[in-house]
Amino acid sequence: MKKIVFILFFAIFITACDSQKKVVETNSTVEKAVNETKVSEKIPIDNKVKIGKLPNGLTYYIQNNGKPANKVELRLAINAGSILEDDDQLGVAHFMEHMNFNGTKNFKKNELVDYLQSIGVKFGADLNAYTSFDQTVYILPIPSDDDEKLEKGFDILEDWAGGALLEEKDIDEERGVVLEEYRSRRGADSRMMEQYLPKMMYGSKYADRLPIGTEESIRNFSYESIRRFQEDWYRPDLMAVIAVGDVDVAKLEAKIIAHFGKIPASENPREREVFSMKNHKETFVAIEADKEAPFSQVQLMYKDYTDSEPTKTVAKYRKNVVESLFAQMLNNRLDELRNAENPPFIYGFSYHGGTYAKNRDAYQSVAGTSSDGQLKALKTLLAESERVKRFGFKKGELERAKKSVLARVEKSFKDSDKKESGRIVGAYINNFLQESPIPGEEWTFNFNKEMLPTITLDEVNMVINDFIHDDNRVVIITGPEKNVTEQEVLDALKAVKVMELKPYEDTEVAASLMTSEPTMGKIVAMTENKELDTKTFTLNNGATVTYKKTDFKNDEILFTAFSFGGTSLYSDEELMATSFANGALTEAGINGYSISDMTKMMSGKIASARPYIGSLSEGFNGSASPKDLEELFQLVHLYFTSLNKDEKAFNSSINKDKSFLGNLLASPSFYFQKEISDFMNADNPRYTGFPSPEKYDAADYDLAYKKYQERFADAGDFKFYFVGNIDERKLAEFSMKYIGSLPSTNSKEMYKIDDFRPMKGSHTKIVKKGKDPKSTVRIMYQGEAEYDKEEALAFESLGEIVGIKLTEKLREQEGGVYSSRTSGRISKMPYGSYNFSISFPCAPENVDKLKDIAIAEVADMVKNGPSDEDLMKTKKAQILDHNENIKRNRYWLNTIKNIDYMKDDASETASFEERVNSLTKKDIQMVAKKYLTDGFILGILNPED
Structure with a gap:
């Protein structure tokens, strides 16, 4: 079932004279644009699809x-x-x-x-x-x-x-x-x-x-x-x-x-009714509370008066684009507010689109809030829509929104001949069920390229007049307790009409992220791995860049980078003080630009790079369109050298995190996760635990910022990886300019391995939480292991096989679960270890029976190994998955990185199918005996008494 979100804008009365003049001028502009783009034409159907109908x-x-x-x-x-x-x-x-x-x-x-x-x-x-x-x-x-x-x-x-x-x-x-x-x-x-x-x-x-x-x-x-x-x-x-x-x-x-064709047509078919909703003069307000609600929300809906018509003409398509531009500009403003020091909501966004009713749309908005911040969020949403109503958007906002729309459709067009079948079928399903257009990526790109310049600011500013009305609207507020009254909601809807507001200020932004040219570095060595078809060059500062040029996507380059160390090099005290601050560091922006500035500057560009500090390493993840690859490099350079330090931005991130946590542990599932994690890490001196408002309040920004600078002080200790449609000349140029120019201290750090080892053997933890009659069972076998790649493959296969058997026995035979999850993994970092996990939800009265069945299935694998049939099923699935994965950039990015990060064998990819096919029942039984006979940790969540 599709998830529905709801949007509210409220309008005030504008003097008849000015409003009428504006409507006339805007209608004239729209009419001209309509004529220019031949909007009366029907949207064509993509010629790549054949559509037919049987008798x-x-x-x-x-x-x-x-x-x-x-x-x-x-x-x-x-x-x-x-x-x-x-x-x-x-x-x-x-x-x-x-x-x-x-x-x-x-x-x-x-x-x-x-x-x-x-x-x-x-x-x-x-x-x-x-x-x-x-x-x-x-x-x-x-x-x-x-x-x-x-x-x-x-x-x-x-x-x-x-x-x-x-x-x-x-x-x-x-x-x-x-x-x-x-x-x-x-x-x-x-x-x-x-x-x-x-x-x-x-x-x-x-x-x-x-x-x-x-x-x-x-x-x-x-x-x-x-x-x-x-x-x-x-x-x-x-x-x-x-x-x-x-x-x-x-x-x-x-x-x-x-x-x-042989299926007979129905002789007297029952009418397939299309159901809608009744309009209502009242504003309905629903304020619902539940003590187990982990999150609080404000939802607003202005329902259309009439059922929607399918998008079949260019005119309707153009109208949809205008509405999309409107929503994007409003969402950009809401995002700026979200990044304020004391944000009115955790998130907020809006759109005009479908409801649960098949043919009835609504203008909708949703905001996630703290448990006591719902009224503030509602008033903010109302004020921002009112600001648009009175003053409209600015020219710069529209131009940035147009650039973003065009960039998205251009990317889709460029990759249209590389799209996987599973991503194509959805459009045809929607065409049949909802009469959604299927013109294809080429038409969509060309039409947007020609049509977007004809959309005027006045035209977009008028959109709100069609969406906002005093009737047929609903306000829904949900959370763990009722902190808002219906009267307060109705008062807020009225008060916005006379609220004192100022026009939005659209600040100018620079044309480039860089304010000075870095000193060009050099490539000092080049190597090639013919087995993987990769190239690696070493820069003058010691950093290495490994890349693989592929043709899987025309408009995609994926990126990652790492350096060993991470928080493993922090003292216990430093780790505790910074753990809940690290995620907020990048919210300050870079090079003097705020996050909002950066969003504006990157309009129309498809490039991202985000730093991280993990437990064993620090690094980056990102991606870019080939045409915007330089912006990705600029982001990396500036995150190394020019991360802002901004107390207000840090506080904004911390406040949002605290609001998000709110009532999280009232949810039985989240509470169970926390209790099991606490139980298994009771003796771990470096266990930071489940987040809490108190831990966020204690986060040390100054220390976290200092440690960030330490972790990114030596670029020569980093390895960078790129996979996709790469222009090798540009990659080399950008690498020398933006990575080769970074500082190097020749630190050659390695992560530290802590003395603590996770719990193993036989232990039981029973947690009681929640009023619904449902339980959760987790069974975990874990401990240290000497890593062996063949055992690792057999152990993973064992997880797949046990999963097949538990679906048969717990679901099909017992009817006791809807689904279960099973996985087996042997890891080599930071030390050799294994983990085998089984989990499923079920009725409280069935816990013991189903738990015993699951444990007995593991015991049967130890005693007898798998059947030929089940092993064959697993092999087939693994090989099919692998053959699809090797045609994806993400697979290769992870593969070439892990040759350095995990010390993986470069030959494993080429030999994967052979290795899978060589697995025997004895291999599976052997790893079951070796790893699944020393007891297990049992976690059970039951409802409260």
């Missing part, structure tokens, strides 16, 4: 796309969801989704998941589905390297379209799984939502058709009711098949016709 009414979308190779993304989109449920069917739309994985015409119960795992498709991570109010979508990525797999994929899709058997035994067995999903979603947020939803969605069916349904309905709906839902709504005229991948279009079309 029975089913729609299909097909596109050949070779990234990734040997894979096709299949989707079945159904224009039906929980909003169509009858009163005896609450939750049935979502339940139908579950039943399509539990017995169909071609796959008996559990056979579907079992088959897909056998060809490397992971349940949950790859194979999945979702149900919302108005739609249901099934997700199936399938290997396309042979016809049998492709044919099976279409068999599955065909079964989903109407082949669910819905046998009574299977329905009853699945009730437990769905109840556990329902249980996992229960909490403060769901309880408060149930209270405010009738006001938010006033007069609509959406207020009582949450897709998950009710506990009573899940337990008791009749077999007939779910079969009736399938018959009414799983029909071809409400369906679309989307197929995008490395398969010929004609072949995919033939598959769709063969599998779906």
Whole structure:
């Protein structure tokens, strides 16, 4: 279900004469722009997609796309969801989704998941589905390297379209799984939502058709009711098949016709109603509190009076862009306020867009606040919208917003031929379900390039007049306690009309981050690794730059850097004093520029670089468009040499962190994390613990800043890495100029290894928190280990195999969990260690039974090892993942960095598939025996008595 956020702007009355004059002038400008851009034209459809419709009414979308190779993304989109449920069917739309994985015409119960795992498709991570109010979508990525797999994929899709058997035994067995999903979603947020939803969605069916349904309905709906839902709504005229991948279009079309053309059209189809909301004269105010709410929010919604029309014409598209520019400029202002010394909110943003209702939009805003800061946040949002209403935006703001929009669409256009199939299918789903336009990246870029200059400041300033009104609005305030009254909210809405305000001051910013030219350094050595296809050059100050030029993306360069040391070189006292200050250091900006200045200066540029100080190292992470690579280098240079020291900026960051913490530990899940972490680190002298307002208040800014300067004093101790569409000449030039010019002290530091070792052996920690009847179980095996790369691969595979078995036993056989997580990892830094973890939520009464099943599964791996079938499933999935990963820049960035950071073997990537295929059952059993027989740490979260 999509997450909805809400925006509020309030307006005052402007004198009729001035307002009328402004409207006339603006309308004249708009009319001229409209004519110039031929906005009456329809938006074209991207010629890369083939769209068709079968005689029975089913729609299909097909596109050949070779990234990734040997894979096709299949989707079945159904224009039906929980909003169509009858009163005896609450939750049935979502339940139908579950039943399509539990017995169909071609796959008996559990056979579907079992088959897909056998060809490397992971349940949950790859194979999945979702149900919302108005739609249901099934997700199936399938290997396309042979016809049998492709044919099976279409068999599955065909079964989903109407082949669910819905046998009574299977329905009853699945009730437990769905109840556990329902249980996992229960909490403060769901309880408060149930209270405010009738006001938010006033007069609509959406207020009582949450897709998950009710506990009573899940337990008791009749077999007939779910079969009736399938018959009414799983029909071809409400369906679309989307197929995008490395398969010929004609072949995919033939598959769709063969599998779906034979489905008969519904003879007397039930009307597929489209539901909306009632307008209301009142301003509805919902103030909801729950003691377990970890966060506080203010949400505002000005609902449109009429249902929205789909964006089919250039005129509507242009209007959407104007609204986007408006929202971006307002959000930039809100972001500046967020960075003030005493910020009115933790975050705040706005947009005009969809609500839960399929065809009703609203102007919406949300702000995250401290538990007692909701009224202040509300008044700030109102004041800023009022400021726009009275005085409008400034020319500089609009130009920066235009640059940002154009940069984004240009990047998308440049990478359009490199887009992975999984990122393409969503647009076609939305076109079918919501009639969203699909003109393609080239048209979008060219149109924006031509159209953006025609959008005037007056035109954007007028947008607020369409959004703000005194009726049909809702204010929703949520948090751990009620610190605001309805009357205070209504008073704030009235008071803003007479509030004294000044126009926004748009300060001038410099054209460049740099205020002086650094002294050019030199490249003193160059090496090449032909196995990895990388090059490394050493600069005069000792810094090294390693890079790999790729063609995976046209408009992407990824970056990272590190130097060993980090906070491991801090004394215990220094660590405690700076731990909760380090994250706030960069909020001061660089080279005399504030964060807000930097945001303005970087408008239209796609480049970022962010320093960090970790436990073992300090360094950078970032990325850039090739055309903006120099800005990335400038950021790195200035974070080394010119980090600002600004008490107000530091305080702003600390205040936001404290507000965010607020009531965090009232949440059972966060409290459980803290208690388990405290328990396992009870004897650790360098354990900084869970954050708290008191720890933030005690943070030593001066010391943190000093230590930052120490950590970044020696650039010669750093290694820099770049992967992507690199111009080698420019990379060398920028490296010499911005890195070679950095200071070097020849420190050659290494991190220190602390004497403390995490808890191991058999221990139990039971935590009681929360009023919902739900528990969480964590089982952890951990200790020291001598690192071996083959054991590490076997141990990771063991985690995957146990995960498969627990899905079968805890979910499918017992119906006791919705999902479980299992992982195994052997690490080499800072010392050799292993960790094997199992976790799952469940009903309190099932804790002991399910815990024992999980532990018994581990014991069975120790005694017998895995089955041939389960080992084969894991191998297939690992190899498929690897073959996709090696075509991604992120994979290679991590790989070439870890050869230096983790001392990894450069040959591991090339030999990965061979190493996986050589794994035996004996290898898996051996690591299970070696690491999972010395006891485990058991953590259990139970509700309060």
